[in-house]
Amino acid sequence: MDFHYTPRQLELRSKARELTEYLEKFEVDCETNNGLAPDVHDLVRKAVLESGLQAINMPREWGGAGLTITEQAIVQEQLGRLTGAIWDMVWRPANALRFCTPEQREKYLIPVIKGERRDCYAVTEPEAGSDPQNLMTIASKVDGGWVINGEKWFVTVGDHADFMILLAATEYGPSLFLVEKDLPGVRMERVPRFMHTFVYEHPEFTFTDVFVPDSNVLGGLGQGYDITRSWFTEERLMIAARTIGAAERGLELARDWAVTRHQFGQPIASFQLIQGMLADSAVDIAVNRAYTHQVAWEADQPATDRKTVHAKAAIAKLSASEASGRVIDRCVQIFGGRGYDRAYPVERLYRELRVDRIWEGTSEIQRIIIAGELIKRGIGVLSFPTEAVAR
Numbered sequence: 001m002d003f004h005y006t007p008r009q010l011e012l013r014s015k016a017r018e019l020t021e022y023l024e025k026f027e028v029d030c031e032t033n034n035g036l037a038p039d040v041h042d043l044v045r046k047a048v049l050e051s052g053l054q055a056i057n058m059p060r061e062w063g064g065a066g067l068t069i070t071e072q073a074i075v076q077e078q079l080g081r082l083t084g085a086i087w088d089m090v091w092r093p094a095n096a097l098r099f100c101t102p103e104q105r106e107k108y109l110i111p112v113i114k115g116e117r118r119d120c121y122a123v124t125e126p127e128a129g130s131d132p133q134n135l136m137t138i139a140s141k142v143d144g145g146w147v148i149n150g151e152k153w154f155v156t157v158g159d160h161a162d163f164m165i166l167l168a169a170t171e172y173g174p175s176l177f178l179v180e181k182d183l184p185g186v187r188m189e190r191v192p193r194f195m196h197t198f199v200y201e202h203p204e205f206t207f208t209d210v211f212v213p214d215s216n217v218l219g220g221l222g223q224g225y226d227i228t229r230s231w232f233t234e235e236r237l238m239i240a241a242r243t244i245g246a247a248e249r250g251l252e253l254a255r256d257w258a259v260t261r262h263q264f265g266q267p268i269a270s271f272q273l274i275q276g277m278l279a280d281s282a283v284d285i286a287v288n289r290a291y292t293h294q295v296a297w298e299a300d301q302p303a304t305d306r307k308t309v310h311a312k313a314a315i316a317k318l319s320a321s322e323a324s325g326r327v328i329d330r331c332v333q334i335f336g337g338r339g340y341d342r343a344y345p346v347e348r349l350y351r352e353l354r355v356d357r358i359w360e361g362t363s364e365i366q367r368i369i370i371a372g373e374l375i376k377r378g379i380g381v382l383s384f385p386t387e388a389v390a391r
């Protein structure tokens with residue numbers, strides 16, 4: 001058993017940290033102005049390209065960084081330190097775009113990898129959230145293409161994206177379509193103000209008789225759910241990694257504050273009630289980082305059972321997002337009144353970590369996946385990876 005990072009992993013971690021530290025300087029601007037100006041987006045784009053961390057989930061031959069899942073988790077953990085979801089400016093195209101035909105790849109995926117265009121993923125609807133089977137957005141076949149009618153909610157990066165990957169019901173089953181945002185009939189109806197202040201918004205869109213050609217079907221008719229579901233393992237592991245990074249930043253700040261802030265003539269770190277919060281936070285972070293690394297490593301092994309890894313990724317997402325929520329709550333407490341001030345990163349992280357228990361499957365949905373795996377296939381989900389390799 002060897003837990004050392006390889007030289008390459010160490011190099012990736014320090015590159016990601018360097019980029020994160022550069023991006024940190026835009027956090028307060030993002031919070032104060034509810035986003036960043038176009039010239040800042042340009043600066044960030046250049047910095048991302050210089051770091052070589054663009055499209056870390058895409059193969060090198062298409063211009064991505066071509067990282068393994070473990071390497072991606074190492075990078076995402078660093079980026080997760082950022083507030084304002086500035087980590088999302090380090091673009092990571094939707095994995096579904098791997099299903100592009102060669103022509104679609106040239107038009108959609110390659111420009112996204114280069115940072116010239118931006119994608120967004122539109123699955124959720126007013127009546128289809130945790131249960132995406134309840135789709136009301138319909139694509140009807142017409143000569144040469146499809147006409148789409150319906151509504152999509154919570155489309156992250158929808159304000160900034162050029163096109164969306166949209167899930168719609170068809171006569172062949174749920175299917176994905178590449179839909180340019182400026183097509184006639186696509187309307188951004190409402191940009192809700194959420195609890196957090198993210199650099200990108202999550203607008204609601206309506207689609208009225210939107211025509212897309214046959215060539216814009218992504219990954220085959222009827223494949224929509226399978227393609228969307230097939231990437232949950234990776235996406236959930238990345239959420240786990242980012243929330244751990246966020247919690248670690250919170251704890252670093254809270255620890256430094258606790259040893260320097262004096263009350264009753266002594267540093268607040270000398271009070272055992274504060275020490276308890278620091279210790280519990282260290283436990284939450286250390287244990288979740290180890291487990292997330294373990295599952296990311298397993299996801300990289302070709303021989304690993306995919307269903308088991310899927311359930312393990314659900315454990316990682318559930319555990320890390322809930323643990324990080326606990327950590328940041330304690331960090332706010334340690335900062336006292338200052339912890340409630342938006343100028344302090346712990347306040348922003350407190351609001352921002354909340355959504356990690358909701359998106360990419362709520363905590364309840366993760367529990368259902370884990371319990372389902374236990375009931376159907378026994379306790380194999382608890383196995384340590386080396387047991388599978390040794391068999």
Ligand SMILES: Cc1cc2nc3c(=O)[nH]c(=O)nc-3n(C[C@H](O)[C@H](O)[C@H](O)COP(=O)(O)OP(=O)(O)OC[C@H]3O[C@@H](n4cnc5c(N)ncnc54)[C@H](O)[C@@H]3O)c2cc1C
Nearest residue numbers: 121122123124129130154155156202358359360361362364
């Ligand atoms: C900021 C933000 C960004 C988002 N970005 C995107 C995006 O880019 N693209 C996209 O398509 N979607 C996006 N979403 C949508 C997100 O994935 C959904 O909000 C999430 O899946 C939950 O769906 P819902 O909000 O409809 O809640 P519901 O599904 O209505 O759930 C409400 C409550 O019921 C619980 N519940 C539901 N079913 C069960 C069950 N079977 N057993 C027990 N409890 C259950 C849930 O856990 C939850 O507590 C985003 C959401 C937010 C808040």
